[in-house]
Amino acid sequence: MRDTSTSEIENLIALMAKLPGLGPRSARRAVLHLIRKRALLLTPLADSITEVAATARECLNCGNIGTNDICPICEDNERANGELCVVEDVSDLWAMERAGVFKGRYHVLGGTLSALDAVGPDDLRIPRLLDRVPAEAVTEVILALNATIDGQTTAHYIADQLSGQVRLTSLAQGVPIGGELDYLDEGTISAALRARKEI
Amino acid sequence: MRDTSTSEIENLIALMAKLPGLGPRSARRAVLHLIRKRALLLTPLADSITEVAATARECLNCGNIGTNDICPICEDNERANGELCVVEDVSDLWAMERAGVFKGRYHVLGGTLSALDAVGPDDLRIPRLLDRVPAEAVTEVILALNATIDGQTTAHYIADQLSGQVRLTSLAQGVPIGGELDYLDEGTISAALRARKEI
Known part of the structure; x- marks a missing residue:
């Protein structure tokens, strides 16, 4: 009972x-x-x-999570502006959308290449990305992958594959808004110093 | 869209x-x-x-949360051993059950008396408690209320109401098992000292 x-x-x-x-x-x-x-x-x-x-399902085109086979961002023709932002994960896409600045489309890889975990290009949504670039007349691919070793390896691999086809960019690295130098790691500080700008 | x-x-x-x-x-x-x-x-x-x-619903008898009008503990005749443990909240009842030592029944008050928040005896399950004591031939009421001011006020109020009818007890206060003196508050240490026992 x-x-x-x-x-x-x-x-x-x-x-x-x-x-x-x-x-x-x-x-x-x-x-x-x-x-x-x-x-x-x-x-x-x-x-x-x-x-x-x-x-809930994954968008067949970009891997975003929504409630239709094709997500609202891929459905929205106003977002077909030639810019394609490549992210590792849906949570990264959501973070970009919260920033509200990017007006193009996304491609969610679903992870990063990893020799250790035996994750190759075909385990991610990379073949689909290579198809989308010509099919959607993409002019710029923004590689917004995490600044980890695996993230950067993946970015290099994709840049290699798309080299010559489109403009390839990545997010700027530097001091976060409101960030205090004292609390930042050395890598961030040296990246911010290398990318310093004239005022 | x-x-x-x-x-x-x-x-x-x-x-x-x-x-x-x-x-x-x-x-x-x-x-x-x-x-x-x-x-x-x-x-x-x-x-x-x-x-x-x-x-999910509250047990009509004791206030425990279950899926029947009368909860399994109140249904279990083996637990009608004359001991009734009064707790503030269902989470306290669950904590007691996890300890697995108490074999009697419970009464969940649903809070404590509070002058500040204007909570009186009739806002809690106190009238029902006073009914249960004679109805279920309770011989001992264990007041397992939290060691807060409101908890202790409530315990005193109930003890007053039941005085002379049953044996009234409360949980022992002292050093928690595995507790280090250095991390305990002064109130606990002085309570433990006052209640010290011969080895």
Whole structure:
């Protein structure tokens, strides 16, 4: 009796505890909070998550996550301005969109090349990228990959493949807005110094 | 087009960000993680949360959260051993159950008396507690309220009401297992010293 009756709640706690950023204790707290705020939070969340489970999919063109086969950015003809921003992950695309400055389209690789993890070009969305460049009349590919070794290796590989076909750029490196020198790593400081500009 | 198409995912992120312990950034990370682990995590979570939204309720007897009108602990006749443990919150009940030592029943007050927040006895599950003591032939009431001012005020109020009817006890105060004196507050140390025992 006891096992079956509360197992739905325990099951929910166990599932919530698998989310990044939540452990068993915070999952318990979250589930109690949900149950207390049933009308405000639990029921809407149940509906929302069921809806997302039924509809979320990767854009067949760029790898963005949306609810259609082709994502709204790829559908939007105003964004076919010849600029294509290559990112590692959907979260990077979302971060770029929050900045609200880029008006072109994206291509989500779904990771980086990695010799250690045996990730080759065909494991990422790289072949599709090479197809898109001529097909969508791309004039500039912005390689917005993370400033990690794997990210930069991947950027070099893509730059090699597209060399001569389009303008290739990467995000500027330097001191973040509001960043204090004292808290920055040496790599960032030396990159910012090398890329210094006339005032 | 853009607004309607991704709004399900944005809506889910907004709801997740309302959970305790999650902010907008971690909610985005959690939702992306969910979508990537659709079969393993998103679909089971959708089912689980819908199930809990449909079935979770407070036990009419003790205030525990379960999926029936009467919770498994109140249903279990083996736990009617005359001991009744009074806690502030369901999370406290769960913590007691994890310890696995208490074999009696619980009574969840749903908060503490608070002059500041205008919480009186009738706003808590105190009248029901006073009914349960004779009705369930309770012989000992263990006041396992938090060691806060409001918790202790509430404990004193309940002890007053039940005085003479049952044995009244409270959890021992002292040094936590594995606790280092250097990290304990003075109140705990002086309580532990006052309650010192012969070895």
